[in-house]
Amino acid sequence: MYILGINAFHGDSAACLVKDGILLNAVEEERIRRIKHWAGFPEEAIRFCLQDAGISIQDVDYITIGRNPSAHLLKKAAGALFRWPDRQYLQDRLYNMRQVVSVKTHIARMFQLPEARLRPQIRHIEHHRSHLASAFYASPFEEAALISIDGFGDYTSVMMGVGRGREIRVLQSITYPHSLGIFYTAFTQFLGFPHYGDEYKVMGLAPYGEPRLIPVLRRVIKPLPHGRFVLQTAYFGHTRTGVKMTRNNGAPTLGCLYTEALEALLSPYGKPRRPDEPIQAFHRDLAASVQQMTEDIIFHLLRDLYHRTHIKNLCVAGGVAQNSVAMGKIRLMTDFENIYLPPAAYDAGTSFGSALWCYHQQLQQNHRAYVRSASLGPQFSDDQIEAFLQKRQIPYQRMQDKDQTVAVTAHWLAEGKVVGWFQGRTEFGPRALGNRSVLVHPGRPDAKELLNSKIKRRESFRPFAPSILKEYVPEYFEQDDDVYFMEKVFRIKPEKRALIPAVTHVDGTGRLQTVHRDVAPLYYALIDKFRQITGLPILLNTSFNENEPIVNAPEQALDCFLRTEMDALVMGNCVVARENLH
Missing domain, CATH: 3.90.870.20 (Carbamoyltransferase, C-terminal domain)
Structure with a gap:
């Protein structure tokens, strides 16, 4: 059984091919198109996966995508009504949703086939379930606690669960507008790193500063009991304008995520940095504080997850899982002993995760393999x-x-x-x-x-x-x-x-x-x-x-x-x- 998994119409578009539960190959579209974080339909990645395996699209049984427009539909509709005056934002979101649900049309057009003759079935898998599957089913664990943390995907920013055998059970989710990923990205922009995917620069800058601004940041994001947290939304624009993403020739860009209220809160210490301005002590200290606050929230979530499960094995995925400083401290700061992250914990990995969710959860198949190598893309003799x-x-x-x-x-x-x-x-x-x-x-x-x-x-x-x-x-x-x-x-x-x-x-x-x-x-x-x-x-x-x-x-x-x-x-x-x- 072949399953073609894709991440499409979102940053870090990618494709992979799974055969009987085993990952055969995978590649991000950016590697072929040469545009960072390419966000369109991963046509070249799909072609590679099929050609590398020596099969045609008609040999594929299922095509999965790590997005489900039907997830949290009522919340999405309520958010759309709230932003009704912003017609451009609504048009962009509706267009993206139509793109996501038209995967079959894109595939048929790509291979010059009538849609009615296209053999694979299309499956839409919720974003964070795809993340959880990408980590658990690639791990060596028969039983593990699971967590996915990112900006937003299908209106969710955090999902926690338990994996046992071929089953994943979701325990808790944190939904819009509260997001640790949005918190980190907003401050990444504030610090003068405007490009999609620049968060790692804040992580690299953080050790040069002191986390003296933690008391200020506690007014911006607060932990709550039972493994939850809350953003003070006055400091973030996404509750009023949405997360505005544009895709110019496939390169994603994000609109500004912080508000004038956040600028005012931090004004006694410094101003937002322009990309061409030098990095000052305030910027270094803010980076250190943002990193420390992010780690505190991650460990708050994980301690609650351990309290719920009492399982020593942990699988982590989602964009925030790319924060390798925090990931390296999990064993020191929590009771988890064995931690697994997949080779692509960020959104490219939902291609793999959606395919494995379909294989294990929907089709109830059992075959799986421990993924220890990321060597999955093109090769040359x-x-x-x-x-x-x-x-x-x-x-x-x-x-x-x-x-x-x-x-x-x-x-x-x-x-x-x-x-x-x-x-x-x-x-x-x-x-x-x-x-x-x-x-x-x-x-x-x-x-x-x-x-x-x-x-x-x-x-x-x-x-x-x-x-x-x-x-x-x-x-x-x-x-x-x-x-x-x-x-x-x-x-x-x-x-x-x-x-x-x-x-x-x-x-x-x-x-x-x-x-x-x-x-x-x-x-x-x-x-x-x-x-x-x-x-x-x-x-x-x-x-x-x-x-x-x-x-x-x-x-x-x-x-x-x-x-x-x-x-x-x-x-x-x-x-x-x-x-x-x-």
Whole structure:
């Protein structure tokens, strides 16, 4: 049985293919279209999933989408009546709803088939149920407490539940207008980071400040008994104007989420920052306070969830689950002992989650597999890469085998060179995990400045992440855990920080990825060879891109390499050294 899962007409559009409960492949549309957070219909992602599996659309049994326009219909109607004077907003929402319910029309048109002849059945799965399914059915747990936290999806911002076997039971939801995601995004905009998906910048800035504004923020968002919270809506515009999202050529943009009342509340301390203004002490302290308040609310929710379930296993999904600082503290701040996040906890993952909800909950099937690898996207053979380099007339050397490629690359990295590493399948999710990565020696003291100014061209306060061999985690970090998808931040042991300054953030932490021999054998071999040379079982790993989606195909990897100051590009077994280009 094939199920094609999609996230469509929303930020981070994506598609995946599930066969008998097993995830075969998945890719975000942005990787192919080259527009960040692409928000339209994932046509190219769908084509990839089907072609990669060698099937046609008529071989698919079900098509699922992680949106259900019928969910909370009365609340949505009441909200529409409240905003009746804002005709443009209503037109936009109605148009988006029509798009969501017209998936069958889009698919039929895409494959030039009459709708009546299209074989797959269409299933709409509520947004947060899709999130919960993406985490639980991909986890190793037969029983787990579940939570999904984001901005809004189908009028809901938080959903908590329990998973047992193939069944998910919802315990509690928090609905419009109260949203932790809206809280965080509004302050992200206030701090001068206006783009869709910029929240991680606030997380990176937070350790540079002090959370001295917590007393002020407690007037903005308040915890309530029984695992709930409330936004003081006077400070947020979405209750009057809605969450305004536009999609210009597929790129989503959000309208301003905070009000003049919030500006007035914070005016004794500072003003909203324009994107071109320097970051001041107030901005750093506000970022620290927002991060701390967000963590407090997350742990408030989780403590109540544990009190309800008394289950030690926890699965987390939703956009707020991308806050890796908070995710890394769950075991320290709650009674949960085992935490699993899927490779795409954000909205791209609802493609996978909607397919699994359909398979397990609706079709009552049992087959499932523990997802430990995000290597699910397009891949390219050495012959394809070599033909491309020849066509572009790029000098290269093709190594005899993977062992030689690993040896050459490890020695370059040990010498301090910056290497673009392009191997295997494109990762599904927001992180490069050793397939589409830029790699550097973690002991190089100038690596942060070099990467931020000459390769990534981004803000100087943003940290870089360590990929570490799983066996060495207890030696370098204060917590030991499996972190397959770089989804948690842990404290680095004080005595190790001077050895790996390039991946140690200002607060002594690192957002780690644990590399396992059986999950990522080539990347493991590279880090292990680097360890044999340097004594360090760690590489600095950052995504292979430059203010663009992570590279997907050889042409994007080469173009990024040529316009930045990387020293070498390793694609498959084909090696390009910058010194040979002149």
